[in-house]
Each structure stands twice: as C-alpha cells, then as structure tokens.
Amino acid sequence: MSASDYAALTPGSLPARLGGLDLLTRRIGPAEGWQVEEVGDGNLNLVFILRGSLGAAIVKQALPYVRLVGESWPLPLKRSFFEYHALQRQAARDPGSVPELWHFDEAQALIVMEYLSPHIILRHGLIAGKRYGGLGERLGQFCARTLFRGSDLSMKAAEKKADLALFAGNIELCDITENLVFSDPYFEAALNRHTPGLEAAVARLRGDLALKVAAQHLKMAFTSQAETLLHGDLHTGSVMVSERDIRVIDPEFATYGPIGFDIGMLMANFLMACLAQPGHAESPGARSGYQSWLLSVTAAVWTSFEAEFTRLWREERQGILYQATLYEDQRHGLASEIARGERLGAIWRDALGFCGVEIHRRILGLAHNADFERIDDVALRAACEARALALGTALIHSRHTLSGTQALLDLAARVNTEDHL
Amino acid sequence: MSASDYAALTPGSLPARLGGLDLLTRRIGPAEGWQVEEVGDGNLNLVFILRGSLGAAIVKQALPYVRLVGESWPLPLKRSFFEYHALQRQAARDPGSVPELWHFDEAQALIVMEYLSPHIILRHGLIAGKRYGGLGERLGQFCARTLFRGSDLSMKAAEKKADLALFAGNIELCDITENLVFSDPYFEAALNRHTPGLEAAVARLRGDLALKVAAQHLKMAFTSQAETLLHGDLHTGSVMVSERDIRVIDPEFATYGPIGFDIGMLMANFLMACLAQPGHAESPGARSGYQSWLLSVTAAVWTSFEAEFTRLWREERQGILYQATLYEDQRHGLASEIARGERLGAIWRDALGFCGVEIHRRILGLAHNADFERIDDVALRAACEARALALGTALIHSRHTLSGTQALLDLAARVNTEDHL
Numbered sequence: 001m002s003a004s005d006y007a008a009l010t011p012g013s014l015p016a017r018l019g020g021l022d023l024l025t026r027r028i029g030p031a032e033g034w035q036v037e038e039v040g041d042g043n044l045n046l047v048f049i050l051r052g053s054l055g056a057a058i059v060k061q062a063l064p065y066v067r068l069v070g071e072s073w074p075l076p077l078k079r080s081f082f083e084y085h086a087l088q089r090q091a092a093r094d095p096g097s098v099p100e101l102w103h104f105d106e107a108q109a110l111i112v113m114e115y116l117s118p119h120i121i122l123r124h125g126l127i128a129g130k131r132y133g134g135l136g137e138r139l140g141q142f143c144a145r146t147l148f149r150g151s152d153l154s155m156k157a158a159e160k161k162a163d164l165a166l167f168a169g170n171i172e173l174c175d176i177t178e179n180l181v182f183s184d185p186y187f188e189a190a191l192n193r194h195t196p197g198l199e200a201a202v203a204r205l206r207g208d209l210a211l212k213v214a215a216q217h218l219k220m221a222f223t224s225q226a227e228t229l230l231h232g233d234l235h236t237g238s239v240m241v242s243e244r245d246i247r248v249i250d251p252e253f254a255t256y257g258p259i260g261f262d263i264g265m266l267m268a269n270f271l272m273a274c275l276a277q278p279g280h281a282e283s284p285g286a287r288s289g290y291q292s293w294l295l296s297v298t299a300a301v302w303t304s305f306e307a308e309f310t311r312l313w314r315e316e317r318q319g320i321l322y323q324a325t326l327y328e329d330q331r332h333g334l335a336s337e338i339a340r341g342e343r344l345g346a347i348w349r350d351a352l353g354f355c356g357v358e359i360h361r362r363i364l365g366l367a368h369n370a371d372f373e374r375i376d377d378v379a380l381r382a383a384c385e386a387r388a389l390a391l392g393t394a395l396i397h398s399r400h401t402l403s404g405t406q407a408l409l410d411l412a413a414r415v416n417t418e419d420h421l
Numbered sequence: 422m423s424a425s426d427y428a429a430l431t432p433g434s435l436p437a438r439l440g441g442l443d444l445l446t447r448r449i450g451p452a453e454g455w456q457v458e459e460v461g462d463g464n465l466n467l468v469f470i471l472r473g474s475l476g477a478a479i480v481k482q483a484l485p486y487v488r489l490v491g492e493s494w495p496l497p498l499k500r501s502f503f504e505y506h507a508l509q510r511q512a513a514r515d516p517g518s519v520p521e522l523w524h525f526d527e528a529q530a531l532i533v534m535e536y537l538s539p540h541i542i543l544r545h546g547l548i549a550g551k552r553y554g555g556l557g558e559r560l561g562q563f564c565a566r567t568l569f570r571g572s573d574l575s576m577k578a579a580e581k582k583a584d585l586a587l588f589a590g591n592i593e594l595c596d597i598t599e600n601l602v603f604s605d606p607y608f609e610a611a612l613n614r615h616t617p618g619l620e621a622a623v624a625r626l627r628g629d630l631a632l633k634v635a636a637q638h639l640k641m642a643f644t645s646q647a648e649t650l651l652h653g654d655l656h657t658g659s660v661m662v663s664e665r666d667i668r669v670i671d672p673e674f675a676t677y678g679p680i681g682f683d684i685g686m687l688m689a690n691f692l693m694a695c696l697a698q699p700g701h702a703e704s705p706g707a708r709s710g711y712q713s714w715l716l717s718v719t720a721a722v723w724t725s726f727e728a729e730f731t732r733l734w735r736e737e738r739q740g741i742l743y744q745a746t747l748y749e750d751q752r753h754g755l756a757s758e759i760a761r762g763e764r765l766g767a768i769w770r771d772a773l774g775f776c777g778v779e780i781h782r783r784i785l786g787l788a789h790n791a792d793f794e795r796i797d798d799v800a801l802r803a804a805c806e807a808r809a810l811a812l813g814t815a816l817i818h819s820r821h822t823l824s825g826t827q828a829l830l831d832l833a834a835r836v837n838t839e840d841h842l
Contacts, residue, residue, distance in 0.1 A: 151645075152641065152644045152645065157592065157595070157596060157599065157644070158592045158596075160644075161589040161590070161592050161595070162589070164585070164586070164589050164647075165585070165586035165587075165589040165590065166586075168582045168583070168585050168586040168589070169582070169586065171578065171579045171582050174578070174582070175578060175579075178578065178741050179741075183741075183744060183746070183747060186747055187746060187747050187750075187751055206751070209753055209755060209756040209759060210756075210759070212747055212748070212753065212756050213756050213759050213760040213763065216742055216743045216744075216747070216760055217760070217763065217764075219741070219742055220573065220648075220742050220743075220764075223573045223578070223581075223741065223742065224572075224573065224646055224647050224648040225645055225646055225647075226585075226645050226646075226647040226677075227641075227645045256647075320599050320600075320604075320640070320644065321637055321640055321641050321644065322637045322641075323604060323637075325604070325608060326604060326607055326608050326633055326637070327633070329608075330608055330627070332630055332633065334630060335630040335631075335633050335634050338630060338631070338634050339634040339637055339638070342634065342638065343638075343641075
C-alpha cells in the first residue's frame with residue numbers, strides 16, 4: 001500500500017473503515033452500534049475511543065504533522081510503526097505493562113488496542129492530588145524489565161544489533177528530543193516559551209556555561225549510548241492509572257539510548273508534579289503531605305528500578321556483557337556484584353542529568369506540562385517553575401557526586417521552601 | 422546474484438575471472454600478461470597481488486570462514502561489504518589515507534584496489550627497527566578526521582543514524598572483537614594460548630577482580646557507545662608504510678563505537694612494539710633508542726589526534742552536538758572550549774582502557790602479533806610479554822586518573838625495566 005492511501009480517520013469515517021476487522025467486531029460488537037469519540041490531548045496524534053455493544057477499543061492514528069504545531073511541522077507516519085514495535089517488545093519484556101495490542105495497519109499508521117477503563121492519565125490524577133498505591137514501585141519495575149531485557153545484558157547480540165538498526169530509523173522523533181530537550185531550553189530558540197516573571201531565572205540558566213556544557217554531554221549520551229530500547233517519552237502523561245492498575249502508553253519516541261534516560265525523565269515528572277502542588281492547593285499548605293508522597297514516589301522509582309535490575313542481573317544476565325563465564329563460573333561472583341554496583345552508579349548519574357534537562361525543557365521549551373500550565377495564577381506558577389528550574393540545574397551539576405535518593409529528596413524539599421525567581 | 426555464485430579466487434583462476442574489468446585492464450594492462458601472487462598473511466582473507474604490463478593491483482577476497490582457524494569457523498562474506506563501505510568513508514573523510522578503490526563485487530566479496538609500492542606492513546618495519554617520519558602524527562590525524570567526521574559532531578543526524586544502522590549489520594566481526602578482545606583473555610577460554618612461562622602473570626591477571634570488572638565496562642562501551650564509525654582493527658598490521666607515505670588498510674571490523682577505541686588499539690600496538698624490542702635487539706640494549714622512539718610515536722598518536730580533533734571541533738562542528746548556536750553565537754565560545762576539553766578527557770580515558778585490553782588479548786587470546794611471536798627465545802618472549810601484560814593492567818586501572826601522555830610514557834618506560842613474570 002502506498003503512502004497516498006493514507007487518510008486521517010474522523011469519528012464519522014471510522015466505523016466504515018474499521019468495521020470489517022473481525023478481531024475488533026468480535027471484541028466490541030458490530031460496527032453498526034459503534035460510538036466514536038476523538039479524545040487525543042497529546043502533542044502529536046489522533047486518538048479515538050470506540051465503544052460497541054460488547055466493549056470498547058482505542059484507535060490511535062499518527063498524523064503526517066505535529067498536532068501541537070500544525071501542518072507547518074511535518075512528521076512521518078512511520079512513527080506509528082516504531083510505536084507498534086516498541087509496544088510489542090514492552091509487552092513481551094514486562095507482561096501487563098502496556099495496553100493489549102489488537103491490530104496494526106502500517107499504511108494507515110494506526111494501532112488498535114485495548115481501551116483502559118476506568119483509567120485516567122496519571123498526570124491528571126497527580127494534579128487532582130490522588131494517590132496510587134505502589135506507583136513508583138511499579139514504574140521502576142517497568143523500567144528495569146524493559147531496559148534490562150532490551151540491552152546487551154540480556155539479548156542475543158545479533159538481535160540487539162538488529163533492533164538497534166530498526167529503531168535507528170526513528171529519526172524525526174529523535175530529532176524532536178535532540179532539539180527540544182537538549183538544546184532549545186539553553187538558548188532563545190524560536191519555539192521556546194516561558195511564564196512571565198521567569199526572566200531572571202532564565203537569564204541565569206542560559207548564562208551558566210557549565211550547565212550548557214553538561215546539557216550537550218547529556219545530548220551526546222542520548223544520541224550515542226545505544227544501551228537499550230527506551231520508551232523515549234516516559235512522563236506522567238504516558239502513564240494510565242486506575243485504583244488497581246498502572247499501564248504505560250505512547251512509546252512512539254522509542255529508540256536505543258542510555259538506560260538512565262527513561263528513569264530520569266520519569267523522576268523529573270514526579271519532581272515537577274511535586275513542585276507544582278502549591279499551585280493546585282485548596283488552601284496554602286494543604287498539599288504539603290501530598291508533596292511528601294510525590295517525593296516518596298520519585299525515590300521509589302529508583303529504588304524499585306535498582307531492586308528489579310539487581311534481580312534480573314542475578315537471574316537473567318544471559319547477554320554478552322558481564323558473563324557468568326567470567327565471574328560466577330570462576331568463583332568470582334563478587335566481581336559480578338562489583339560490576340552491578342558500578343553499572344547502577346553510572347545509570348544513576350545519567351538519570352540525574354536527564355532528570356535535570358527534562359525539567360528545564362518542560363518549563364522553557366515548546367512542550368510544557370499541565371502540572372504547571374494549569375496554575376492560573378501566573379505569579380504563583382512562575383514561583384513554582386523557578387524552583388523546578390533551580391532543582392534541574394542542581395541535579396545536572398551534582399550528578400556525578402549526589403549520593404542517592406535521600407540526597408535527591410533533600411534537594412527537592414529544600415528548593416520547595418525557597419524563592420528562586 | 423545469489424550467494425551460491427561465490428567462488429574463492431586462485432592465482433590460476435583470477436585472470437580469467439577479472440580480466441574483463443575494463444577499469445582494471447586500463448590501469449594494469451591486459452589480462453594475458455598478468456602475474457598473480459597470493460600474499461595474504463592476515464587472519465581472515467585471501468589477498469592477491471596482480472601485476473600487469475602497466476601496473477599492479479591488490480585483489481582482496483573474503484573467505485566464508487576464518488583463515489586463521491579454518492572452515493570450522495564460518496564467517497560471512499558480507500564483511501567485504503562493510504570493508505568497502507568503510508574504505509569509501511575513510512577516503513572521503515581523510516583523503517589519501519587509504520588505498521584507492523577500483524572495484525567492488527559484493528557477491529564475490531572482493532575489492533580491487535591500488536597496489537601500494539614500495540610499502541610494507543608497518544609491523545614488519547617496527548620489528549626490523551625502522552623509523553618513519555611523522556608516523557604517530559599522521560595516524561593521530563587519521564583517527565581525528567575519520568572519527569570526528571563519522572560522528573554526530575559532524576554528520577547530519579539522519580545520515581549518522583543510517584550509517585549506524587548499516588554497520589550494525591557487521592554482527593559476526595563485532596562478535597569476534599566482543600569475545601576475543603574483551604572476554605577471552607580474562608578466563609581460560611578454549612581459543613586462548615600463551616607463551617610458556619607466563620603462568621604466574623596470567624594467574625594474577627585472571628584473579629584481579631577489579632580488572633575483570635573494568636574489562637566488561639569497556640566491552641559495554643564498545644557495544645553501546647555508538648559515537649562514530651570505527652576502523653575497528655587499527656593495529657600496526659593494518660598500516661602500510663613507505664619512506665614517504667602512510668596508508669591504513671583492512672577496515673572490515675568497521676562498526677559504530679567509542680571514539681577512543683581506534684586510538685587505544687593503535688597506542689597499544691606501538692607500546693607492544695616497544696616492549697618487544699629486547700627480543701629483536703642485535704645485542705642487549707641495542708634497541709633502547711628505538712624503544713624511546715616508539716614511545717614518542719605512541720605519544721604522538723594522541724597529541725596529533727588531540728590537535729586535529731581540536732581543529733575540526735573549531736572549524737567543522739556542524740552536527741547536532743555542542744552547536745555553535747548554543748555557544749559561539751551566544752558569546753559563550755568558552756563553553757565550547759570547556760566542552761571540547763571534557764570530551765577529549767573522556768576519549769583519553771576510554772582509549773587507555775581499550776589500549777589495556779588490546780595488549781592483554783594479543784598475548785593471552787587467539788590472535789597474537791608478530792612483535793612478540795617472532796621472538797624465538799621463549800623465555801625472553803615471556804619476559805617481554807609479562808611487562809606488556811602489567812602495563813595493560815596498569816592502564817586499565819588508572820584510566821580515570823592518568824594525567825596525560827607523559828604519565829603514560831613514564832609507566833611504559835618503568836615497566837620496561839622491571840621483571841613482571
């Protein structure tokens with residue numbers, strides 16, 4: 001099928017175009033009874049909820065441009081192909097972590113999958129002040145399983161190299177990350193915007209030469225450290241939660257990159273959720289307990305990642321790195337544990353750096369997040385954002401020396417009490 | 422053409438099979454007058470010198486197995502494809518650094534190229550005690566140009582990702598490096614062999630847990646740090662020299678990897694050449710001045726790499742990393758220089774580590790080098806090799822702290838005076 005066959009779906013056209021899919025009608029009922037609602041609130045794609053007499057489905061279709069910006073910024077449909085392949089791998093590497101995949105149409109750049117209900121986007125829950133049991137633990141586990149099992153620690157070398165080559169084709173979405181995350185925030189790029197009142201904080205940040213150097217070292221790590229298949233965009237808008245279930249969605253930015261990337265991005269989004277809480281508090285201080293909970297979730301992401309990574313290292317290290325042949329089989333199990341500790345140290349340092357740049361770009365770049373955006377009081381929003389910027393800078397500068405999660409929480413708690421405008 | 426059309430050339434069959442190539446007959450004369458000699462002394466391939474009435478050519482053909490081992494170790498013909506593509510890129514990135522390419526036949530896995538005369542393999546010259554003006558300088562320059570220009574510092578991101586994907590197909594040759602360089606030397610692998618008398622030194626090395634950890638960190642860097650297109654096997658047997666010319670050959674191990682890899686491997690081979698000299702001396706001490714020269718060449722590889730990398734950083738940094746937009750254009754040229762210094766520091770540390778493992782594997786693994794192998798006196802050979810092993814270990818352990826080339830030379834000079842058996 002050629003690219004010219006592609007046509008964006010509408011609620012009106014959807015039943016006629018997908019009604020012939022047996023797999024879909026068996027699960028949700030015949031097309032005559034379908035109700036279709038377009039619900040996409042992300043930056044890039046169309047998302048439809050499709051309800052039938054027997055059940056519901058999600059239909060996600062890529063648009064040939066960036067939805068947030070419009071047709072002036074074309075973006076290839078092929079991202080849907082990478083999303084589908086990433087979802088497949090995540091489902092295999094951490095069963096139950098992503099929506100069940102029902103159908104993929106490459107030419108139409110559409111994926112049909114399980115409709116998660118009564119799930120909501122995690123970010124919305126965090127703005128509303130909701131708590132979810134085991135949240136950080138589950139997401140840390142997801143990171144460990146997908147990142148360990150997509151790397152040379154686990155895969156056959158030939159399969160890892162084939163996947164590296166496959167996902168190296170996800171050029172345009174990597175380009176977005178490369179520019180929007182790692183470069184734009186650090187100079188007055190055309191697509192940037194920031195809350196009025198942040199001018200002094202922004203000037204300090206953009207005048208910090210060591211920070212600008214570090215951000216580019218991190219960019220080089222992102223473009224060159226092809227350690228594992230990343231989700232690539234693992235923020236709290238890419239997680240769906242209910243009281244009993246946690247799922248990860250939207251891996252269209254998937255690419256091979258550093259193990260610390262997804263973890264750092266996730267921690268950044270919990271830290272931002274925390275620092276944004278004064279803007280959502282019912283009364284001054286009403287969210288301080290909730291802020292502490294968000295800090296504990298941030299820490300749990302790491303501690304859970306570390307624990308599961310350790311378990312996998314000990315039980316599933318079947319790749320070409322740190323082989324048992326060299327260690328355990330030579331009665332040098334201690335060397336294996338030394339190597340694991342040092343490797344986790346390197347991942348931690350990377351994660352702190354990526355955490356810092358993710359915070360910066362969500363406040364200074366193109367793609368902001370609702371945690372801050374939904375604070376109507378502009379002065380209050382700027383005050384919250386300035387604290388987050390300062391924390392991001394601190395994490396980048398201290399990434400080689402910060403000792404662990406408690407030190408990280410101490411920094412965040414401290415910055416939360418200060419004026420960084 | 423299918424793989425079954427492949428047939429290994431022989432001196433007898435070569436004129437009939439290549440005599441129809443116009444490009445070749447124009448350059449070296451008609452096939453009727455050709456004289457063919459098989460001269461391959463490497464580990465993997467057939468190499469023919471083809472002499473005609475007008476000139477000469479080299480015909481290099483891959484065999485479907487490892488020549489050093491035999492048909493029991495199959496190796497895909499496709500390595501010839503990667504060698505050809507690597508040679509093309511090296512020729513473009515550092516004109517005049519490789520033999521001129523005349524013809525490539527993918528199905529026959531053969532490359533026809535310029536015959537270099539009166540060049541000899543550099544390693545043979547070093548064993549004979551010959552000096553070549555500007556040797557380290559030229560090779561350092563080659564590393565800087567090919568490694569800088571094959572990276573995200575220089576290339577368009579999409580082209581770099583396409584090349585990363587292309588060379589990710591060079592699976593089997595990477596597998597050789599992954600096993601033979603980074604793992605086998607550190608345990609009693611089946612293919613290993615070493616000089617009698619080294620037993621105590623080998624036991625110390627294989628009992629050094631921190632070393633075994635570091636070697637695997639370096640292996641992970643090799644498999645994951647996809648920074649640039651490497652030569653992949655840049656030892657002194659991959660360099661041809663005359664009094665006036667220096668060329669690099671045999672890049673069939675080409676893959677994306679860490680910038681420091683080629684540099685470290687090259688330095689390792691000069692250091693081994695140096696430490697092997699007592700085995701080639703006409704009388705005791707007769708080669709000590711030559712040893713000093715080899716140390717100066719080792720240092721020159723790095724200083725020349727550093728100087729040329731610096732020039733390219735300042736003049737050709739057109740890739741997506743450390744962009745002028747962020748630095749020079751913001752009057753933050755200082756940040757660009759800080760970044761360059763830190764990046765060179767990281768390359769230096771990597772290079773020292775790779776230097777160490779390359780020394781170890783040439784003495785303990787499958788593929789030894791003539792520098793040591795041609796020392797007939799087994800006890801003397803073992804004494805030289807033990808010093809090299811100790812130096813390799815020292816470089817790996819001190820790679821994060823060793824201050825520069827002088828410190829490196831001091832270690833090598835010191836080890837050369839000691840007994841490390």
